[in-house]
Every structure is written in C-alpha cells, then in structure tokens.
Amino acid sequence: MTDTTSRAASPTLDEVAVLAGVSRATVSRVVNDSPKVSPEARQAVLSAVAQLRYVPNRMARSLVTRRTDTVALVLNEPNTQVFSDPFFASIVRGVSATLADTDLNLVLLTAQDEREQEKIGRYARQGHVDGVILMSVHSDDPLPDILEEAGIPLVLCGRPFDDRAVAYVDADNRGGAREAAAYLAASGRRRIATITGPLDMIAGVDRLAGYQAGLAAAGQEVRADLLAEGDFTEVGGARAMAALLERAPDLDAVFVASDPMAVGALRALREAGRRVPEDVAVVGFDDAAVAERCDPPLTTVAQPLTDMTPLLTELLLRQIEGVGEQAESRVCRTHLVRRASA
Amino acid sequence: MTDTTSRAASPTLDEVAVLAGVSRATVSRVVNDSPKVSPEARQAVLSAVAQLRYVPNRMARSLVTRRTDTVALVLNEPNTQVFSDPFFASIVRGVSATLADTDLNLVLLTAQDEREQEKIGRYARQGHVDGVILMSVHSDDPLPDILEEAGIPLVLCGRPFDDRAVAYVDADNRGGAREAAAYLAASGRRRIATITGPLDMIAGVDRLAGYQAGLAAAGQEVRADLLAEGDFTEVGGARAMAALLERAPDLDAVFVASDPMAVGALRALREAGRRVPEDVAVVGFDDAAVAERCDPPLTTVAQPLTDMTPLLTELLLRQIEGVGEQAESRVCRTHLVRRASA
DNA sequence: CTGAAAGCGCTAACAA
DNA sequence: TTGTTAGCGCTTTCAG
Numbered sequence: 102m103t104d105t106t107s108r109a110a111s112p113t114l115d116e117v118a119v120l121a122g123v124s125r126a127t128v129s130r131v132v133n134d135s136p137k138v139s140p141e142a143r144q145a146v147l148s149a150v151a152q153l154r155y156v157p158n159r160m161a162r163s164l165v166t167r168r169t170d171t172v173a174l175v176l177n178e179p180n181t182q183v184f185s186d187p188f189f190a191s192i193v194r195g196v197s198a199t200l201a202d203t204d205l206n207l208v209l210l211t212a213q214d215e216r217e218q219e220k221i222g223r224y225a226r227q228g229h230v231d232g233v234i235l236m237s238v239h240s241d242d243p244l245p246d247i248l249e250e251a252g253i254p255l256v257l258c259g260r261p262f263d264d265r266a267v268a269y270v271d272a273d274n275r276g277g278a279r280e281a282a283a284y285l286a287a288s289g290r291r292r293i294a295t296i297t298g299p300l301d302m303i304a305g306v307d308r309l310a311g312y313q314a315g316l317a318a319a320g321q322e323v324r325a326d327l328l329a330e331g332d333f334t335e336v337g338g339a340r341a342m343a344a345l346l347e348r349a350p351d352l353d354a355v356f357v358a359s360d361p362m363a364v365g366a367l368r369a370l371r372e373a374g375r376r377v378p379e380d381v382a383v384v385g386f387d388d389a390a391v392a393e394r395c396d397p398p399l400t401t402v403a404q405p406l407t408d409m410t411p412l413l414t415e416l417l418l419r420q421i422e423g424v425g426e427q428a429e430s431r432v433c434r435t436h437l438v439r440r441a442s443a
Numbered sequence: 444m445t446d447t448t449s450r451a452a453s454p455t456l457d458e459v460a461v462l463a464g465v466s467r468a469t470v471s472r473v474v475n476d477s478p479k480v481s482p483e484a485r486q487a488v489l490s491a492v493a494q495l496r497y498v499p500n501r502m503a504r505s506l507v508t509r510r511t512d513t514v515a516l517v518l519n520e521p522n523t524q525v526f527s528d529p530f531f532a533s534i535v536r537g538v539s540a541t542l543a544d545t546d547l548n549l550v551l552l553t554a555q556d557e558r559e560q561e562k563i564g565r566y567a568r569q570g571h572v573d574g575v576i577l578m579s580v581h582s583d584d585p586l587p588d589i590l591e592e593a594g595i596p597l598v599l600c601g602r603p604f605d606d607r608a609v610a611y612v613d614a615d616n617r618g619g620a621r622e623a624a625a626y627l628a629a630s631g632r633r634r635i636a637t638i639t640g641p642l643d644m645i646a647g648v649d650r651l652a653g654y655q656a657g658l659a660a661a662g663q664e665v666r667a668d669l670l671a672e673g674d675f676t677e678v679g680g681a682r683a684m685a686a687l688l689e690r691a692p693d694l695d696a697v698f699v700a701s702d703p704m705a706v707g708a709l710r711a712l713r714e715a716g717r718r719v720p721e722d723v724a725v726v727g728f729d730d731a732a733v734a735e736r737c738d739p740p741l742t743t744v745a746q747p748l749t750d751m752t753p754l755l756t757e758l759l760l761r762q763i764e765g766v767g768e769q770a771e772s773r774v775c776r777t778h779l780v781r782r783a784s785a
Numbered sequence: 786c787t788g789a790a791a792g793c794g795c796t797a798a799c800a801a
Numbered sequence: 802t803t804g805t806t807a808g809c810g811c812t813t814t815c816a817g
C-alpha cells in the first residue's frame with residue numbers, strides 16, 4: 102500500500118522526467134517555458150506533470166536562482182485602528198491587483214511594535230522576498246535602515262522623514278493641502294481651521310505645512326487655536342472637531358487632513374448645529390476614493406491612487422531587475438474636487 | 444576593491460566556518476542551538492557570525508528540513524469593506540501576537556477573487572508555508588479543497604459550510620444569538636427584529652438560526668418582515684435598520700448580528716427618533732471587543748477572542764508537528780453582556 | 786534540441 | 802564534542 106497516511110510527498114523533477122522518458126534538464130526547460138524544447142518532448146513532459154500533479158519546489162528553485170518571486174508589503178500598525186484605515190485597504194488592493202497578472206506573489210507583513218519590525222527585517226534578510234514595499238513609515242522606524250543595509254530592494258509608500266536616498270511614491274500632500282487652504286481663503290473664509298493627521302507621520306506633517314502655506318499665501322494668519330491634531334480616524338476627527346468648536350466657536354471653515362476624519366468632523370458639526378457649508382465650509386483629503394460615496398458629498402483633495410499603486414510596484418520591480426542605478430521616486434499630483442461641502 | 448556596488452552577496456556557512464576555524468557542521472550546530480558544542484567553539488562561531496553579519500539562507504535550510512517556519516493567514520475579501528471589519532483586525536493582531544514569541548513567521552495573504560485564491564493555493568503547494576489559517580470562508584471557496592488535497596495543514600477561522608473533517612475554531616454563534624433573542628423575549632419584547640450578517644457566510648447563517656431558535660423557544664413567531672440582511676458593516680447596518688423601521692414600524696427590539704452593524708443601527712434609530720432601549724431594545728454581537736467602547740454602551744453577545752486566536756495557532760501547530768491524528772476543532776462559548784441598550 | 790554533471794547553502798547521519 | 806560526507810530538488814553551463 103502506498104502512503105496515504107503520511108503527508109503526501111510531492112513528486113520531484115526526476116519522477117516527472119522518468120515518467121516522460123526525458124532528462125531532468127528537459128523537464129526543467131518545459132517547466133520554465135524555455136523555447137528550446139521539441140514539441141514532442143514538451144508534450145510528454147506536460148502530461149507527466151499533469152498526471153503526477155507536479156508542483157516545483159520553490160525552495161530548491163530559489164536556492165539556485167536566488168529569486169523568490171515574492172514581494173512583501175509591510176504594514177506598520179502600532180496604532181490599533183490603522184488596519185481599518187481605508188487608505189491601507191486601497192493600497193493593498195491596488196498593489197495586489199497590479200501583481201495579480203504577473204507571476205509574482207504578494208505577502209502582507211504586519212508589525213505592531215519594534216520587535217515585530219525586527220522580525221520582519223530578519224525574514225527579509227533570510228531571503229524570503231525579492232523586495233519590500235513599506236507603508237506607514239513613522240519617524241523612528243528601524244526597518245528602512247535594516248533593509249537598506251541588507252541591500253534589499255525597497256520602496257516606501259510615502260516620503261521618508263529624512264532626505265535619505267530611498268525610492269518612494271507619494272502624493273503631493275503639501276501641494277494639495279495648500280490648494281485646499283487657498284481655495285477656502287479665496288471663497289471668503291477668514292477663520293480657517295485644520296484637523297491634522299498624526300504628526301509623527303509624514304503625510305500629517307506635509308498636509309499641515311501645506312495648510313499653513315496656503316493661509317500665508319492668502320495673507321491670513323495661522324492661529325494656534327484653529328489647529329487640532331487627529332489620528333486619521335473617524336472618531337478622532339469628530340473629537341478634534343468638537344475640540345475646535347469649543348476652542349474657537351467663530352471658525353468658518355476647516356481643512357480636514359483625511360476623509361475618515363472629515364466624516365467624523367461633519368458629524369460633529371451637525372451635532373453642534375452648524376450648517377455645512379453655510380456656517381462652516383469643509384474640505385477633506387481623500388486617501389481612498391471614499392469622498393464621492395460620502396453623504397453629504399465632500400469637497401476633497403483627491404489623490405490619483407490608481408496611478409500610485411502601479412507605480413509602487415513598478416519602482417520596486419525596476420530595483421529588483423537591477424535596472425537604473427539610483428533609487429527613483431515619484432510624487433503624484435493631487436487635485437481639488439469641489440462638492441457641496443465647501 | 445570589494446563589491447560595494449552589486450547586491451551584497453551574503454556570507455555562507457563555510458565562510459563563517461573558516462573564520463571561526465571550525466567545520467560547517469559546528470557552525471550549523473551553533474546556529475541551531477544544538478547543545479553538543481563546546482563553549483569555546485560556540486564562542487568562536489558566534490563572533491564570526493557577528494563579524495560577518497551572517498544570516499542563514501532560509502531556502503537552503505528549508506530544502507533539507509522541509510520546514511519554512513512560516514504560516515499564512517489567508518484573508519478572503521471579495522467584498523471591498525471586509526478589510527475594515529474590526530473582526531479581521533482583531534484576529535490578525537491576535538494571531539500575530541501569539542506567534543511573536545515563537546520563531547514562526549506570519550504572512551498575510553489576501554484574495555479578492557477566485558483567481559487570487561488559486562494563486563494562493565499554488566503559493567502554498569510550492570512549499571512557502573508550513574500551514575494555513577483561513578478566514579472568512581464563503582460557501583464556494585475553492586481554497587479549502589486545494590489545500591486539503593495538497594496535504595497542507597489547515598485551520599479554518601469559522602465553521603465550514605459542509606461537515607467536512609477539517610480543523611476549525613469558531614464561536615458559538617448559534618448559541619449566542621439564541622441567548623440574545625431569548626433575553627429580549629424574556630424582558631417582555633414581542634416584536635423582535637434581526638439584522639443578519641451576509642447569509643453566504645456561516646457566521647451570518649448561524650446567528651440567524653440562533654435568533655430563530657431563541658424566538659421559537661420563547662413561543663414567539665418568526666416574522667419575515669422583521670428580518671433584514673446586512674453585510675457586517677456600519678453603513679449596511681444603518682440601511683437595514685431603516686428598512687426594518689419602514690417595513691415594521693411596530694418593532695420593539697432588534698438583534699443585530701455584528702457590532703459595526705449595531706452602531707449603524709443605533710444611528711438609524713436615533714435619526715428615526717426612537718429611544719433606546721425604551722422604544723427599541725438593541726442587542727449586538729461583538730466580534731472584536733468594540734462594544735464596550737461604544738457610545739452608548741451596547742448590550743452584546745461577547746466572544747472570547749483572547750481564547751480563540753491562541754487556539755487557532757495551537758491547532759495549526761499541532762497539525763504541523765503531526766501530533767494527533769484527526770483534525771481537531773473547537774467551539775468557544777459566548778456570553779451575553781448587558782449594557783444600557785437593552 | 787537534449788543529457789550529463791556540477792553545484793546553490795544547508796542539515797543530518799555517521800565516524801572519529 | 803567534532804569533522805566528513807551525502808544529499809534536499811532544482812537550474813544551468815557545457816558537450817553532444
């Protein structure tokens with residue numbers, strides 16, 4: 102009796118070769134789509150493969166090719182709620198979709214703390230992946246250094262804090278926020294508040310800087326009491342909005358640095374009895390194409406997500422292939438989409 | 444000049460051996476914590492390892508050990524919003540935390556459609572992982588079959604639809620829902636509605652069955668107009684609640700099959716001017732320990748998530764180690780937590 | 786177009 | 802306690 106009990110020992114190249122009546126090399130060629138194989142040989146191999154349900158052993162293959170055909174998307178989620186940020190989901194879906202048509206595999210790696218980040222670093226250094234896309238980089242993340250030093254291809258989703266020579270893809274957060282503030286100022290608002298993102302994330306910092314630049318350009322003062330820090334979540338946005346209303350009841354506009362926060366802010370405004378946009382104009386920042394599904398429709402700074410995710414993988418693949426010397430980066434333009442809220 | 448330009452060729456066991464003045468076998472023993480090594484040898488190896496920044500090549504190791512020390516957590520997310528379900532995040536965090544103390548790596552794999560599921564199946568069959576935890580199994584998912592047939596250790600998070608002999612961990616969804624309905628009936632409610640989960644997910648089905656059983660046990664009729672299907676999201680819950688109120692304005696209680704939906708339902712009730720719990724009593728189902736953070740506090744069926752995630756990995760590891768013949772499963776008890784809403 | 790042979794870096798008997 | 806040796810399954814020159 103054959104072994105039905107133990108874990109099925111998967112067939113090897115040799116077994117296929119024997120069954121097909123050819124050499125291992127020929128089987129390998131067929132499996133790897135080499136053109137230099139006669140139709141008969143190819144056919145024999147193919148049917149042997151099918152019959153044996155042969156699947157190549159990746160470990161053996163990678164050992165010699167030094168390629169795993171796998172890339173990792175690393176999610177830093179020190180905060181509980183980051184996982185539910187639609188921006189994350191959008192990036193994951195986008196990258197996943199981009200890779201779906203290729204023969205590359207995508208694995209998601211999550212880190213909740215520094216220890217787990219180091220574990221991920223080890224995982225990568227051990228040769229499990231060909232490259233890494235890193236999301237949600239905070240100011241003190243050790244992973245970029247670890248990976249860079251190990252020479253592992255790396256692309257950041259979001260501009261790094263320091264000016265290191267690392268590839269990244271980012272939206273023009275500063276430009277978009279500046280445009281939003283300028284727009285509010287141009288439409289006659291005089292007390293324009295902002296709810297920022299977390300200021301240990303570069304998107305939070307850049308969007309705040311853009312808001313300040315926009316006000317300055319319009320000749321308006323940047324008032325400290327018109328600034329509240331949020332955490333990119335809906336609940337955080339509502340809380341920040343409430344705090345702003347408490348602190349500066351006279352505000353007549355607010356630039357909210359992310360759409361989930363804007364949804365929360367809208368709710369807080371409604372509960373406070375403020376009309377939007379008559380009393381208070383609201384402009385959000387759309388990280389995940391949710392603004393249009395919003396109720397009421399939200400004026401937002403829109404990012405071209407559909408451009409950004411392919412770019413992310415493109416830059417990574419270019420590094421993996423070894424094309425182009427320098428770490429290449431791209432900043433994607435944003436644009437303001439006017440809707441009923443402003 | 445040494446190669447600073449090309450991808451750093453990582454040092455091998457032999458190089459360490461040479462530098463430490465021992466054989467490869469000894470280095471291997473040290474690296475694998477074998478006790479049978481003299482302190483001097485160990486020390487020499489250790490410093491050589493440090494000096495060379497040696498990291499073992501996993502492919503080579505796995506090729507011989509037939510182990511990757513990696514398990515996959517597969518997320519099925521055919522629906523856009525599943526990613527933001529706090530239940531997912533909780534399971535991911537829990538499993539991740541459980542594994543953090545071990546030397547096992549966790550990778551997340553996401554599938555948006557059948558094609559991607561098959562890609563994951565291939566990934567697993569190629570030997571990338573030692574085992575798989577599968578979340579959010581829908582009625583027609585091909586992955587369980589693929590993995591089972593390939594003999595890859597598998598644990599489902601949630602009971603399978605058919606009665607196949609596969610390991611799984613689940614909450615007592617039926618029992619919990621039954622208790623919720625019975626509780627509402629016992630407190631004098633007579634028109635108890637329910638917002639179900641998606642009925643192509645077993646949790647949705649089981650919670651509906653429990654609700655029906657609870658009503659039946661209390662001698663109450665199960666009215667079709669008191670049932671609305673939701674999708675486990677907040678928006679879906681609000682929509683379903685609105686539909687119920689339209690269809691059966693006389694309802695005096697509602698069992699909502701997930702907490703995000705319950706949050707939406709509470710909002711819809713508030714907007715409809717119904718008081719909770721005076722006019723309408725609400726009981727939710729807590730998939731992610733969010734109920735207590737709710738505002739207002741939500742009466743819910745609570746699941747012991749802190750038991751379930753370790754169990755998930757425990758059952759998987761037991762299969763990987765080959766301990767215990769049959770696929771072992773566990774159903775975790777739930778309990779009703781009374782709060783202000785019911 | 787095909788096969789023989791030499792490794793990829795590591796572990797695991799088996800001897801010493 | 803240590804070293805020697807033989808592979809793990811695959812790709813890839815290099816001859817034929």
